[in-house]
Amino acid sequence: MELNRRDLLYKCMALGVIKLGVGLSPAAAVDSWLRAEKTSRPATPIDQLGPFYKKGSPHTAVMRAPGDPGLALEVTGAVYNTRGEELPGAKIEIWQTNHRGHYDLTGYRYRATLLAGAKGGYDLQTVIPGHYPARVCQHIHFLVNAPGHKPLVTQMYFASDPVFKGDPIKNPNDDCPSAELVRPILLTDAPETMIGRATFELVMEAL
Amino acid sequence: MRRAAGLGVWLTLTSVVCGQTVKPLAKLEAPGVLSFAVVCEGGESVVGVAGQHDVWVWSLPSGTRRTINGITGHIPQAGVACNRKALALGTTKGSVAIFDASGKERRRIDLQGEVAAMTFSSDGELLAAATINSPVQLWDVVSGKLLWTGTTDFGNSTGIRIAGDGNLIVTSDGDTHVRGYDRKGNLLYTAEAGLLEPFDLSISADGKTFAVAGAEGAIALHDSVTGKMLKKSGSSGNPIFLLAMAPVGTKAIGLELDDFRMDPAGIAYWNADGGELRNLAIDVKTVLGIGKGEKSLLLVRQEAPGRLSVESVE
Numbered sequence: 314m315e316l317n318r319r320d321l322l323y324k325c326m327a328l329g330v331i332k333l334g335v336g337l338s339p340a341a342a343v344d345s346w347l348r349a350e351k352t353s354r355p356a357t358p359i360d361q362l363g364p365f366y367k368k369g370s371p372h373t374a375v376m377r378a379p380g381d382p383g384l385a386l387e388v389t390g391a392v393y394n395t396r397g398e399e400l401p402g403a404k405i406e407i408w409q410t411n412h413r414g415h416y417d418l419t420g421y422r423y424r425a426t427l428l429a430g431a432k433g434g435y436d437l438q439t440v441i442p443g444h445y446p447a448r449v450c451q452h453i454h455f456l457v458n459a460p461g462h463k464p465l466v467t468q469m470y471f472a473s474d475p476v477f478k479g480d481p482i483k484n485p486n487d488d489c490p491s492a493e494l495v496r497p498i499l500l501t502d503a504p505e506t507m508i509g510r511a512t513f514e515l516v517m518e519a520l
Numbered sequence: 521m522r523r524a525a526g527l528g529v530w531l532t533l534t535s536v537v538c539g540q541t542v543k544p545l546a547k548l549e550a551p552g553v554l555s556f557a558v559v560c561e562g563g564e565s566v567v568g569v570a571g572q573h574d575v576w577v578w579s580l581p582s583g584t585r586r587t588i589n590g591i592t593g594h595i596p597q598a599g600v601a602c603n604r605k606a607l608a609l610g611t612t613k614g615s616v617a618i619f620d621a622s623g624k625e626r627r628r629i630d631l632q633g634e635v636a637a638m639t640f641s642s643d644g645e646l647l648a649a650a651t652i653n654s655p656v657q658l659w660d661v662v663s664g665k666l667l668w669t670g671t672t673d674f675g676n677s678t679g680i681r682i683a684g685d686g687n688l689i690v691t692s693d694g695d696t697h698v699r700g701y702d703r704k705g706n707l708l709y710t711a712e713a714g715l716l717e718p719f720d721l722s723i724s725a726d727g728k729t730f731a732v733a734g735a736e737g738a739i740a741l742h743d744s745v746t747g748k749m750l751k752k753s754g755s756s757g758n759p760i761f762l763l764a765m766a767p768v769g770t771k772a773i774g775l776e777l778d779d780f781r782m783d784p785a786g787i788a789y790w791n792a793d794g795g796e797l798r799n800l801a802i803d804v805k806t807v808l809g810i811g812k813g814e815k816s817l818l819l820v821r822q823e824a825p826g827r828l829s830v831e832s833v834e
Contacts (some may be wrong), residue, residue, distance in 0.1 A: 330781045361634075361652040362694040364759070365735050365779070370719030415780055418735055418759070449780035456674055464674035466653070487612075515561060 319343055331516040333411035341450045344358040352397030354516045358491040364453065370406055370424035376439040383412025383440030385508040388469070391433040392515045399433030400517065407437060409452070414443030441471065441509060449476050450489035455515060460493060469513045470495040538771060542790055542819070546581045548828040557820040557828065559764070560602035560813020561640070566820055566830060567607065568808070569599050575609060576625065578805050579828070580813070580830060586623055587773035599635040605644025606661065610635030614651060618661055619636065623735045637679050641686040642685040648689055651678035656691045658705065668705030673697070678726035678734070679720040688744060692718035692732050698747050711747030714740070722765035722772065722812070731772045738773050741792040751828045760784040769793065773817050773833060775810050787819070791834070800833065
């Protein structure tokens, strides 16, 4: 008979592979162990910073201006540590191209700084970035800083990107190095006001 | 190792572009169409890469050519470092092969990521390198050991140079700073490099100043002792990805790339002692690399399939 995780932990205790400190009951120890495993999160894979990071981007959650061309996109998520704890106040810097694949190097279009909310959450209004010849994959750059944690430099990619031919797992691309950073798009609202929605959780490692 | 003599022809033609004299120094015979070329520190040789990993080295001014074999993987332009003592070829997977001056492989090291910047000390005994995700790492070429890793607030080092005596390692970093380290890895200073990422730097021959350029399209002159910016040019309007500072004086040239296609867009020229940054009036699409020789700034250009020219900018 195959043991479940809880039974396996009890068996380990019985065999002495796991020993309990003073004051810990077997049941409390197993409950705590399982809770910790359930809430832990793998760190978000890092991805290259550049090119074209620019410091001093404006504090705003809205990078998309009224009338901007391109498919509207809302990216939501939260910042956690690897223990699964929310990190309110984490500083999130975001930059991307416009829908035609151009970065703004002279100003701050499609560049923003956000602070994670009380539960670590954030909500970004933008457009799906365009392609540019030097980078095959559409992407949004993220730089996250929180006290006591390693800065997280990463990028978000889109499962809808033609480069994946409809399947990012079967058709990976070296330009978008981790399938874990590829997100599906949910299209919502009426056709004339349609918006793409994606979630991107940011999990930071402690220093 | 296969050896072939280049043309080694010295030309006497010169042209004047925007006040600068561009003077042909040598013609080189290439067995293929190069993706890029790197002028080795000191200007005594040029490394050319065709396709992903076909590598040739030409001695200057003779044009004598030799082939470097044994590399697999994709060598990016940042993956070539060389001087009169050593050659390193790094790939997008992070493997770096190190050769001596004769082309004999001495060692391989693994940077654990795509090489983003790399340079030797003048004696060829130290190799400083960064990946697209890591700050500068200093390696002992003799033992193959990693001596230390530098620091950034976030992101990687984008440009690295070692001052001639090996006691100062200067980096440009993606977090928009420049940093100086001593040989033991002690951080000597962190200084501002601008709002946008810097991409490359170059040290003057006397080691007292260095120039930095990057996404802003400007070239800035910094003090090597403090890291502080001394002067800064206006912007060329294009990001500058490669930079070379003249061995004498305060002149520098930079390779501008179009920020969308990343195709060559111009050669920026700036004299920190006066004058605006301007573009050399040459066909930039023919430029394969820039660097500096013993006396002047250098351009490597593809004259025709199978033929390169090395020119000085004075």
